[in-house]
Amino acid sequence: MDDRVELSLHIPEPFARPGETPTFDHVDIPAAGATRRPAVDAAEVDMRDLPYGMVRVLDADGRAVGPWASQMDPEFLRRGLRAMVQTRVFEDRMFRAHRQGKTSFFMKSTGEEAIGVAQSMTLAADDMCFPTYRVQGWLIARGYPIVDMINQIYSNASDPLKGRQLPILYSAREYGFYSLSGNVGSRFGHAVGWAMASAYMKDHRIALGYIGEGTTAEGDFHEALTFAAVYRAPVILAVTNNQWAISTFSGIAGAEQTTFAARAIGYGLPGLRVDGNDFLAVVAATEWAATRARTNLGATLIEFVTYRVSGHSTSDDPTKYRPSDEPVHWPLGDPVERLKQHLIALGEWSDERHEQMQAELTEAVRTAQREADAVGALGQSKPSAREMFEGVFKEPDWRVIEQRREFGI
Amino acid sequence: MAQMNMIQALNSALDAVLADDPKTLIFGEDVGYFGGVFRVTDGLQAKHGLTRCFDAPISEGGIIATAIGMGAYGLRPVVEIQFADYILPAFDQLVSEAARLRYRSNGEFWAPITVRSPYGGGIFGGQTHSQSPEAIFAHITGLKTVIPSNPYDAKGLLIASILEDDPVIFLEPKRLYNGPFDGHHDRKLRTWAGHASAEVPEGLYTVPLGKAAIVREGADVTLLAYGTMVHVGLAAIEESGIDAELIDLRSIVPLDIDAITASVTKTGRCVILHEASRFGGFGGELSALVQERCFYCLKNPIERVAGWDTPYPHAFEWDYFPGPARVIAALRRTMEA
Known part of the structure; x- marks a missing residue:
């Protein structure tokens, strides 16, 4: 008799498919304020609990609590809120522009706006970010002209990239925004190289690299973390874990086994797991990692836990692979609503002001779109x-x- | 002027650029303290400092990716890939990033990187230390591909490559490192000593990319070659008694098309020689260009002499290697046909 165990192949499956009840019970979410904040110069070996916690500042009532909370200028927060709302309004408009045939392709960052916006506002003007296509808020927070974004999306005669790039794969050096590409992951190591160059030149600037949780499975991720650790590069390496890579849930990238922040431990790098829908937590974690980078303490890996509310792109229909009501079950809420609630709790904002701002930003996007429309949408106008x-x-x-x-x- | 072999000439080039430009730095596997497995970076770390010439992890993709990031910052990194056979893990970085960055960002970012790599066979390196992958780089729009054939050119072309604002793949025929190998593997080894092109100036000088050299003038047939095959071709011409014109392309991108067409227009015959396997090799492109531009001058079909379409076989190195006998046969065919 054969008493050997019969092997079985494990294929991870998400917790709910279309028609089933969504659940996020598997996502471990400590209470706001529960995860400690080590000294910036703490040794990596003493911080190996952090990748399993979650840096959170805003509690359910919109109050800033815990060791990562700090006194923040309400004006800074209002600017952050404004940039997030602007990003959302802009993206909704461009999504519709695609449906109207004005462009070939578009991607939204709905639900993830806090990451690009907060990091853009926290890092210095001359730092360099190596973006993914889901941090358009970085540009909006820095005042990049909306009309130029639309011209790029239209590939029209005023396209800053001269019709050579797919929509939203921007490049904006003056705004600290490195050239995007549709090959995911291949710029992650560039961020490390750029940071190494800054250190080599005894400069003060740091780099920020973005990668999606799905793309952490690429060799680029391992290579970048290896080089960042070996050469103690002044870089922040950010994994935006929005739970979905097109139709593939994060379990296929390894999320069942451990957190993405915990990948850092194997490289001897500090790893933070951060509530990516909490504007204040994103700012606090980014400041902490930036200070480390700027003081020769090297790289930090940050996992931003967030949720991709929209489909992957205009070419995707998420109801085909996940419950259509999954977004409303996401336990970390909406970054816009949470920051708005916080500002209202501080007495620095109101529903009326919010509505007014929303109307104003909608009008600003309309105006920019009219300007771009006048040049021409895709096919009506193109560079020489x-x-x-x-x-x-x-x-x-x-x-x-x-x-x-x-x-x- | 000093006598140098190709290793010394390349080392001299790197030494000169490190001394000249603080934005130049070198990294790669084993290139730091040890000075590289072929000794090309020997002594550079000791002379110029740890941050100017240092070891990298065994990670070709990581080496090229970080070099591109450094280039985007404003440095001029020169990286070594230990053998051209090992460059493929970095292929995505070269194709999707280095070659495309300038174009896709409308000139906001570019990758002024130089990727040095020993290449080619003739050293009993088997499949993984002998290949000649130049054609796959030539096919990638946005990359330049340079292949020197002697110490003087090696130094001048390497300096020119480093000064380029576009990414350059710099392939060093490792069989030429110590001497001008003509394919007669069973004869006594020759060194560069006494060879005219081993007279190498100290300091900075450049040999421009995209400018072929006429190694031997001739009237009857044009022989196009680069790297090790320049010496194989020269031996074959001398032994055949055919009055062939030998052109050393020196870089295949940019390609000196004018030198090629001028020569073939004059001779009316063309033999193309490379060590890489034939099908889909760079010889196919050369053959097409000659046909397109010189068809009415051609007296006979264009001939290609190349490695067989097999992996590089260890025990059969000299059966695979396109030595002088095969070149002579091709020269004779094109004269007689």
Whole structure:
């Protein structure tokens, strides 16, 4: 008789599929204020509990509590709220523009706005972020012209990237926003290299790299963390864990076994797990990691726990693979509502002011869109075809010159 | 002027740029204290400091990714991939990032990186230390690919590559490191000593990319080659008695198309020689270009001499390697056909 155990292959499955009741009981969420805040210069070996906690500041009543709470200027918070609302209004508008045939593709960051906005406002103007396509709020928080974002999305004659890039794969050096690409993960190591260069030059600037939880499975993630740890690079490495990679739940990237923040432990890096829908927690964790980076204490891995409310892109229908009411069950709520509630609790904001701001920002987006529409939507207007042949090399070689002539310009 | 072998010439190039430009730095596997498995970075860390020339993890993807990030910051990193056979884990970084960054960001960011890598066979390195992957880089729009054939060019081309604001793949024919190998593996080894191109100036000088060299002028057939095959081709010409014109391309991107067409227009015959396997090799591109531009001057079909379409076989190194006998046969065919 064969008494050996029969092997079985484990294929992770999410807790609920369409038609089933959504649950997030598997996401461990400590109370606001419960996770400790070590000294900025604490040794990594003494912080290995942090990846299993969660940095949270805002409690259910919108109060800032616990060791990560600090006195924050209400004006700073109002600016953050404004940028988040602006991002949401803008993205809703562009999503509709896609449905109207004005562009080929679009992606929203609904529910994740706090991450890009808070980090953009916390880091210095001359730091550099290496974004994913779901942190458009970074640009909006820094006042990047909405009309230029729309021109890029339309690939029209005023597109700052000259019609060469898919919509929303922006590049904005002056705004600390590195060139995006559709290959996820491949810029994560660039953030580390940029930070190494800053250290090499005895500069003061730091880098921030973003990656999605799904993409942590790429070798780029391991390579970047290895280099960041080995060379003590002044970089913040941020995993935006929004639970979904297109239709694939985070368990397929390894979330059943441990947290993404805990990946840091194997590299000897501090790892923070942070409530990504809590604007104040994002600011506090980013400040902490930035201070470490700026004082030669090296890199920090931060997992921002959040939720992708929208589909992956305009090409995706999330009701095909997850319950349609899953977003409303997300336990960390809406980052906009939570910051708004906090400001109201502080006596620094009101529903009326919020509505007024919302109307004002909606109008601002409409105005910007009208301006972009006047240049032309996708197919109605495009940069000179000459641009197709420019920028391959610093100086074009004979192939490009000949082919441009062959094309007829 | 000093006598240098190719390793010394490359080391001299790196030494000169480190001394000249504080924004230049070197990293790669074993390149720091030890000075690289082929000794190309020997002594540079001791002379220029730990942060100018240091060891990297065994992570080709990580090496190229961090180099691109450094380039975006404003440095000029020069990285070593220990063998060209090992470059493939970094292929995504080269294709999707280094080659595309300038274009997709409309010039906001670019990758002024130089990727050095020993390449080619003839050293009994088997499948994983012998390959010639130049064609896959040539196919990637946005990369430049440079292959020197002698110490003087190696130094001048490497300095020119480092000064480029575009990414350069710099492939070093490792069989040429210590001497001008002509493919006669059963004969006594020759060193660079006494060779005209081993006279290498100290300090900075450049050999421009995209400018081929006419190694031997001839009237009857054009032989296109680069790297180790330049020496194989020269031996074959001398032994065949055919009055062939030998062109050393020196870089395949940018390609000196004018030198190629001028020569083939003159001779009316063309033989293309490379060590890489033939199908889909760079010889196919050269052949197409010659056909497109020189068809009415051609007296006979274009010939290609290349490695067989097999992996690089250890025990059969000299059966695989396109040595002088195969080149002579091709030269004769194109003369007689």
